[in-house]
Amino acid sequence: MTIADIHEVPLDAIDRRLIEAYQRDLPLCPEPYAAMGEALGVSEAVVLDRLHHLQERGVLSRVGAVIAPHRAGWSTLAAMAVPEERLDAVATLVNACPEVNHNYAREHRLNLWFVVTAASREAVADVLADIAERSGIGVLDLPLERAYGIDLGFKPSWS
Amino acid sequence: MKTGERSKATSLERRLVKAIGTGLPLVPEPYAEVAAALDTDEATVIATLEAMLARGAIRRIGAVPNHYALGYQANGMAVFDVDDDAVAELGPVIGAFDFVSHCYRRPRNPPFWPYNLFAMVHARTRPAVETKVRQIRSRLGSACRGDTILYSRRILKKTGLRLAR
Numbered sequence: 143m144t145i146a147d148i149h150e151v152p153l154d155a156i157d158r159r160l161i162e163a164y165q166r167d168l169p170l171c172p173e174p175y176a177a178m179g180e181a182l183g184v185s186e187a188v189v190l191d192r193l194h195h196l197q198e199r200g201v202l203s204r205v206g207a208v209i210a211p212h213r214a215g216w217s218t219l220a221a222m223a224v225p226e227e228r229l230d231a232v233a234t235l236v237n238a239c240p241e242v243n244h245n246y247a248r249e250h251r252l253n254l255w256f257v258v259t260a261a262s263r264e265a266v267a268d269v270l271a272d273i274a275e276r277s278g279i280g281v282l283d284l285p286l287e288r289a290y291g292i293d294l295g296f297k298p299s300w301s
Numbered sequence: 302m303k304t305g306e307r308s309k310a311t312s313l314e315r316r317l318v319k320a321i322g323t324g325l326p327l328v329p330e331p332y333a334e335v336a337a338a339l340d341t342d343e344a345t346v347i348a349t350l351e352a353m354l355a356r357g358a359i360r361r362i363g364a365v366p367n368h369y370a371l372g373y374q375a376n377g378m379a380v381f382d383v384d385d386d387a388v389a390e391l392g393p394v395i396g397a398f399d400f401v402s403h404c405y406r407r408p409r410n411p412p413f414w415p416y417n418l419f420a421m422v423h424a425r426t427r428p429a430v431e432t433k434v435r436q437i438r439s440r441l442g443s444a445c446r447g448d449t450i451l452y453s454r455r456i457l458k459k460t461g462l463r464l465a466r
Contacts, residue, residue, distance in 0.1 A: 150372035161371075166361035170347050172330055186329060193364070194327050201370045203459070204324030207350070208360045219407065221414070237458045245458035248378065248451040252414070255378070255451070256458070282414055288389075288406040291396025 151199045156184060160192055161201070168205065211286050216266045217259040218285040221252040222277070229253065232277050241269045252282065313341065314358070317349055325362075368402075373423045377430040377450040379437060380416035382409070387444035388418055394440060395420055400433050415447060427452070 153161070159182055169177040175193070176186040196202045211217050224232045229247065236242055236256055245256035260266045267283070274281045316339050325331040332350075333343040353359040368376055383391060388406055395418065396404035403421045420437060424430045430450060438448055 150374070151370045153371075161364055161366055165363045165366065168325075168363045170332075170351055170362070172332065172343060172347075174331065175327070175329060190327050190329070196364070197324070197327070199370065200367050203365045203367050205327065205364050206321050206324040207318065207353075207362045208365060209318060210357050210360050219419075223413075233457045242458060245456075246453045247455040247457055249454050250449070250451045252451075253454075254457075282410050284407040284410065284414070286405050286407060288392060289396075290392035290404040290406070291401065 151201050153201065156182065156188065157192055157196060157201070160189070160196070164205075211289070215259060215261045216263045216285075217257060218266050218270070218283050220256050220258055220270055220273075221282040221284065222254040222273075222279050223252050224254050224277075224279055226253075228277075232279065235277055236273055239269055239273065241266070313339070313345070313349060314353060317346065318353075318359075368423050372425055375424050375427045375430045375452065377422050377424075377427075377434065377452050379420045379422050379430075379434045379450050380448060381418040381420070381437070381441060381445050382415045382447040383418045383441060384444045384446075385417070387441075391441055391444060392418060395437055398433075398437065400424065401437075416449070422450075 160178070163182070164178060168174055171177055173186070175189045179186045179189045182189070193202065193205055197204065222232065222236075233245060233247065233254060236245055236254065239258070241258050241260045242256050243259055245254070247253055248255050258266050258269050260269060266285075270281045270283055317335070320335050320338055326334045328334055330343070332346045336343045336346045339346070350359065350362060354362065392404060392406055395401060398420075400422055401420045402423055403419070405419045406417055407419055409415055409417050422430050422433050422437075424433060430452075434448065434450055438445060
């Protein structure tokens, strides 16, 4: 999808409070959505209904865990400079790798950026080598060396 | 976190992360539902998630927003060429800006890629991204020899997290 296809979704006060309050610390108790409802002064059914709709409309990509990089195998950020006329074909080739979880076209000579995650450093290197061989285009390997800042989620300022 | 920290994930942890990779079920008792699918019990699922959070294997559990649908349509990957001697000190300062969602040090790859500090900057418009990147640049001062912004043009693939097998 192109960025322009994603429209801002109108949100009401309950939606906003859910997004502000629960990007982290989803309750780890048997009935987390009921606990969230209690904290927000609404019913469990309202919380579930809102989360379902926010996911359906693409406001939330999911309600779930954000995993730390390099704690479960190895990952890297890879970049390629793909001739414009081959971008779709190369993107298809890259996307077909199950080890690729994010792939973005960006405005730069290096116009294809994707994240490769696999069990080991060697397995990631194999994926990059395979993509380079099949596309005939070099792949830059830019693994994370250090993460700065604590990932507390996103603090939107509502327009 | 240091590069090269290897997985201490147990088999249950791997299966659990895989099971909730596309999200927790939106049902009254989501952990019990996940437990049933993994042939374990709810208390074990909750205890395992708590342990993974405590040791940092999971950063957070919660609602994962899509910046674009929140109206932040001008997300830029800002990259900087920062002195190797200064980057360890400056990285945390840049990572602490509230408009930076992720800040990472990555290797340079000259001559194609001279940049070693990456910051994801979120704003509603490109001029707003550029104002924020100027703020970063000004904080980096003379330690920064160059910078650029790579705007995303298309999302070609975005799947939930996955634990490698």
